[in-house]
Amino acid sequence: MSHDALKTVFDRIDSLQQQVAEDLSLLVAIPSIAGHAEACRDAAATTAELCTAAGFNAEVWEGPGAPTVFAEIPAPSGRPTVLFYGHYDVQPVEPLEAWTTPPFEPTIRDGALFGRGAGDNKGQFLAHIAAVKALEDTVGCPLGVKLLIEGEEEIGSPHLERLVAANADRLACDVTITADGPYHPDGNPLIIFGVRGLLFMDVAIDGAPHDLHSGSNGGIAPTPARELVGALAAMWNEDGSVAVPGFYDDIVAPTPTEGELAARLPYAQQARPDDAADPSSTAPWHRLMFEPNLNIAGLASGYDGTGVKTVIPHRAGAKIDVRLVVDQDPDKVYASLRRFLEQRGVRVSRRAAVPPSRTPIDTPFSAPVQRAVEASWNIRPWLQPRLGGTTPDFVFTRTLAVPSLLVPYAPADMRHHAADEHLPLEALHRGVRTSAAICLELSALPSP
Numbered sequence: 434m435s436h437d438a439l440k441t442v443f444d445r446i447d448s449l450q451q452q453v454a455e456d457l458s459l460l461v462a463i464p465s466i467a468g469h470a471e472a473c474r475d476a477a478a479t480t481a482e483l484c485t486a487a488g489f490n491a492e493v494w495e496g497p498g499a500p501t502v503f504a505e506i507p508a509p510s511g512r513p514t515v516l517f518y519g520h521y522d523v524q525p526v527e528p529l530e531a532w533t534t535p536p537f538e539p540t541i542r543d544g545a546l547f548g549r550g551a552g553d554n555k556g557q558f559l560a561h562i563a564a565v566k567a568l569e570d571t572v573g574c575p576l577g578v579k580l581l582i583e584g585e586e587e588i589g590s591p592h593l594e595r596l597v598a599a600n601a602d603r604l605a606c607d608v609t610i611t612a613d614g615p616y617h618p619d620g621n622p623l624i625i626f627g628v629r630g631l632l633f634m635d636v637a638i639d640g641a642p643h644d645l646h647s648g649s650n651g652g653i654a655p656t657p658a659r660e661l662v663g664a665l666a667a668m669w670n671e672d673g674s675v676a677v678p679g680f681y682d683d684i685v686a687p688t689p690t691e692g693e694l695a696a697r698l699p700y701a702q703q704a705r706p707d708d709a710a711d712p713s714s715t716a717p718w719h720r721l722m723f724e725p726n727l728n729i730a731g732l733a734s735g736y737d738g739t740g741v742k743t744v745i746p747h748r749a750g751a752k753i754d755v756r757l758v759v760d761q762d763p764d765k766v767y768a769s770l771r772r773f774l775e776q777r778g779v780r781v782s783r784r785a786a787v788p789p790s791r792t793p794i795d796t797p798f799s800a801p802v803q804r805a806v807e808a809s810w811n812i813r814p815w816l817q818p819r820l821g822g823t824t825p826d827f828v829f830t831r832t833l834a835v836p837s838l839l840v841p842y843a844p845a846d847m848r849h850h851a852a853d854e855h856l857p858l859e860a861l862h863r864g865v866r867t868s869a870a871i872c873l874e875l876s877a878l879p880s881p
C-alpha cells in the first residue's frame with residue numbers, strides 16, 4: 434500500500450467526519466427494530482441512498498423477510514473483490530425509561546453518538562460506505578467492493594442462507610469482512626477467524642391435563658418436573674462433560690497456530706499481552722473457541738410464587754442452547770440430543786440452527802488486513818481464532834466458499850442491545866479509516 438495514497442485518503446476521511454456523523458444520525462433516527470416492516474423498508478432505502486451517494490450501484494432486494502441492500506463497485510481488471518457484510522435492523526429498546534435520551538433521537542454527547550443501532554450495527558457498516566466515498570473522492574476505488582446489508586440479523590438471519598445461495602453469482606468475491614460486535618475490552622483491535630455455531634431447542638414433558646393436588650395424587654400421578662430434571666441432568670457427566678453419545682463427534686482440534694493465539698489472548702483483563710501463555714484445554718479462551726457448550730437457557734414448571742402451593746405440575750419445559758465448534762453439524766448434534774432425550778420421554782423441537790465457521794489464520798487476506806488495522810489504529814490487532822458467539826458467517830465460508838474475517842469497530846462498552854447504546858465518534862472515524870486501509874491493502878494482492 435502506497436503511503437502517499439493512504440495519507441491522501443485519510444486526509445479526505447478527516448474532512449468527511451462531520452458528514453459521516455450526520456449520515457449516522459440519519460440512520461439511527463429510523464426505528465428499524467427487527468420485524469418492524471415499514472421502518473426496515475425505510476432503513477434499507479436510506480442505506481441504499483447513502484451507498485449511491487458514495488459511488489456504489491445500489492439495489493434493494495425484496496424477499497420473504499425484511500429487504501436486503503446490495504451495493505457494488507465493479508473490480509478494475511485484475512483486482513480482487515471484497516464483500517462487506519452488515520445489518521440495519523436493531524434490537525428492541527425497552528425499557529424506555531432507562532435511556533438518557535430517546536433511542537431514536539440520535540444525540541451527540543461526551544464525544545459519542547447515542548441511539549439504538551449506533552454501534553450495532555449502523556455505525557459499523559456506515560464506515561465501509563464512507564471509506565468507499567473517501568476512496569472515490571481521491572485515488573479511486575482500487576478494487577471491487579460489494580456490500581450486503583441485511584435486515585434480520587437480530588432475529589437470527591432466517592432468510593440469509595437462501596438469499597446468498599440464490600444470488601451467489603452477484604455476491605461472488607474473494608474475501609468477506611464483517612465489522613460487528615465489539616473489539617477487545619482492553620482497547621485492542623481484533624481480527625476474528627470464525628465463529629461458533631448455535632443450536633436452540635425447546636424440550637418438554639406433559640403429565641396430567643392440569644396440575645394435581647400432591648396429597649391426593651402424589652405417588653400415583655405422572656411427574657413431568659421430576660422426569661424432566663432427571664433427563665436433563667443425565668446429559669452431563671459429573672466432570673461437566675457432555676454424556677450424550679455422539680455429541681463430540683466431528684470436532685476438529687485447533688491447529689498449533691490457533692492454539693498458540695488462543696493462549697496469548699488476554700481474558701477478562703486478567704492477563705496482559707506479555708504474560709506467559711496458558712495453552713491448557715481448561716484455559717478460558719480454549720473453552721470459548723474450540724469446545725462446544727451445552728446450556729439450559731430456561732426451565733419452567735409448576736408454582737413459582739411466594740408461599741406454599743402443594744401441586745404436581747402438569748407440564749415441565751426447558752430451553753436448551755448449544756454452541757457448536759467446527760466441524761460439528763447442527764443436524765447431527767440435534768439428532769443425538771433428540772434421541773437421548775426422547776428415550777427419556779422428553780418431547781424435543783428445534784428452534785434455530787447455525788453451523789460454525791472457520792477461516793485459516795494463514796489465509797492470504799490475513800496479513801494485508803492486519804497491516805490495514807495497524808495503519809488505522811497505530812496498534813497491532815489481536816488475532817482471535819474464533820468468536821465464542823454466533824453470526825451467520827457460514828454463509829460466506831460455506832455457501833460462498835471464501836475466507837471471512839470479522840474486524841469489529843465498536844468498543845466493548847457500547848451498550849449494544851441495552852439502553853444508552855452509543856458509538857464514540859472517534860471509533861466511527863477509526864472504522865472509516867480501517868475500511869479504507871483494508872481496501873487499499875487488499876487491492877495490492879496479486880490478481881485472483
Ligand SMILES: [Zn+2]
Pocket residue numbers: 524553587849850
Ligand atoms: Zn446485535
